[in-house]
Amino acid sequence: MNGPRAEAPPAVSRRRALGSVVAGTFGAAAVASMPNAQAAPARAQQSAPSGTYRIDLHAHFLPPDYRAALLDHGHLTIGGYPTPQWSPEAAVAFMDYYGIQAQALSVSDPGVSFLTGKEASDMARYCNTYAAGLLRSNPARFGAFAVLPMPDIAASITESIYALDELHLDGVILLSAYDGVYLGDPRFEPLMIALNQRNAYVFVHPAAIPDAAKPKLPLPDFLEEFTFDTTRAATMMMVTGMTQRYPNIRFQLAHAGGTVPFLSWRISVASQTVLGELWPQDLPKPSVLDMKNQISRFYYDTALSGSAAAMAGVLAVTNRDHIVFGSDWPFSALTLPQSGSHDPAPGLSDIFDADQRMEVEHHNPLRQLPRLAAAVNS
Template sequence: MTNSRPALRIDLTRRAALGGGLAGLAAAAWPASLGTPARAEQPAPAGTYRIDLHAHFLPPDYRAALLEHGHLTIGGYPTPDWSPEQAIGFMDYYGIQAQALSVSDPGVSFLSGRDAIDMARYCNTYAAGLFTTHPTRFGAFAVLPMPDIAASIAEAIYALDELRLDGVILLSAYNGVYLGDPRFEPLMAALRQRNAYVFVHPAAIPDNAKPALPLPDFLEEFTFDTTRAATMMMVTGMTQRYPGIRFQLAHAGGAVPFLSHRISVASQSVLGRLWPEDLPKPSILDTQNQISRFYYDTALSGSAAAMASVLAVTGRDHIVFGSDWPFSALTLPQTGSHDPAPGLSAIFDADQRMEIEHHNPLRQLPRLADAVKS
């Protein structure tokens, strides 16, 4: 898939930085080829049109197992209740046509052996059942019994080929091993054969490996872990070796857009400047291109600051809508507009929001696109 990242011209003046506030910053960082950013008061498109690629579900047996194993919170957020009826009620209120459901952190990795394999199969089969009972409202990304690579390959093949799920979800790391590590290569090869869509979601860091701050993981640590995973995937060449896999980064890519120059600093060095144009670039010199090829969702990131940063590294066609429901239930606006992400209108006009919230997601998930149109 080709990238349409526009040339970016940034003219961040002292007046824009100090006097213009957020609107000034957004306008200063806005790619000139896209025209003038929409103003905050511009309304979103009307109707139930959104396609949500960052939405979670907790089937009954899965949620019971989480609680039984002490997972009373997920990322610091109380483990929520979930049902198809609740999800449809949420979607109807916020103008969401369909959700691609996924199991959030910790996946099924809190189990081991046969228990993890069986739980993954249960969650994936449950999701596939929703395609029958609610065919136009739900898609799904398969959870895999990671870090068991052989079992995960088998489950991915079954979920994608037999259950016809829309992709897979992978956590940023398993037992401290980040995506990009060579031990994940066999799984990536299997996913490449299917041109799979892969949703990369952050995982909680063990308490002994992070600062002892009185902050829930979802507030900051989740974004940092997505950044670590994406960086490892790039510098080890994983995203370069498997261009057929489309990777979606949660929460606007964490800190990847903001750190894009720093991550790609090698390409700015003498080595990068002197590298022959007719030779393939090693991964460390190709990070800017790889960053542009990720897909970035809007979950908990529907703001001019976040979206301007994403637009600085990729095209609008690589942004997809995400709600993070039900984990975002306490943060969603309860307004008469029924807009789940009003901050998107601070930088996108109505046509651009339709592209991001409807067309882009369906372009990546052909099975769900066919179901929605039927």
């Protein structure tokens, strides 16, 4: 685990995304205008573990035919970020440089939902079979979450059974919503039954909101909208009872749960407001304590959230054993340290010591993915 470091992987050969420009411009202006921006002293940064030990549960891949199909259908950006290049070799170089022992790969938004019918099913099978090949050829470096041909529920059940039972992938990835229908909706119940029967690990990733349904702001979706959509999905899964009905499914929320930790109290008191009086008779009416319990049962990844502020929020709603490491690579390439640091998330040391970082970045992820754990530890 303490082998030599690789050279820095090549930078993304594209212009900086609009989001990084906007975030840099507006972010600097906002901080400069805050009268108390320097009022709270920062906690002294602690040492991080050394070596190649991290297990990355939020990492994306774009197999060749999948990326070509995205571009052919006009998906030149994903969430406002230019659709990146990806290869197994580049992934290994990235992992070696940033001390990542293994990545659980997944297809990001829009999944295969830009296709329909047999084309969607065939593309999902292609991506999952491609991932299974990586697991066979390099089982200690790669895991994978299966993409499903959503919103076709019947086809998605078939593909989830094949991916989990036959290809032995480590879980599945679901987007926060499909065609504007959020997880938690009753039409997803048959799929949840199949996943619950298999004790599946489910990575919930945000989806881009249709242009007609979001504010007209000069900001890319990945900057803010993605976090809000994760929150909408998690809330709907809780208030409709989905997370109660399927306790064998472990749900990982991307990007530290979006805004779920910050809004946890507001979400939990919903049943005490007028909303509680209008609660459907066929759904269990959640209590404050029950909602707190459901929020605490989610798993929260550190992708694009490696800061004391984000992690303190997560620790306020769950235990540290429900936090897992995520890099969001290759979409996070422009945000990663490029000045010789081999730590992909140095901000985690503002709140975690070395032993705690080892728990979050290594032990917690492996506890959830037994196949990958066995491969890594063999």
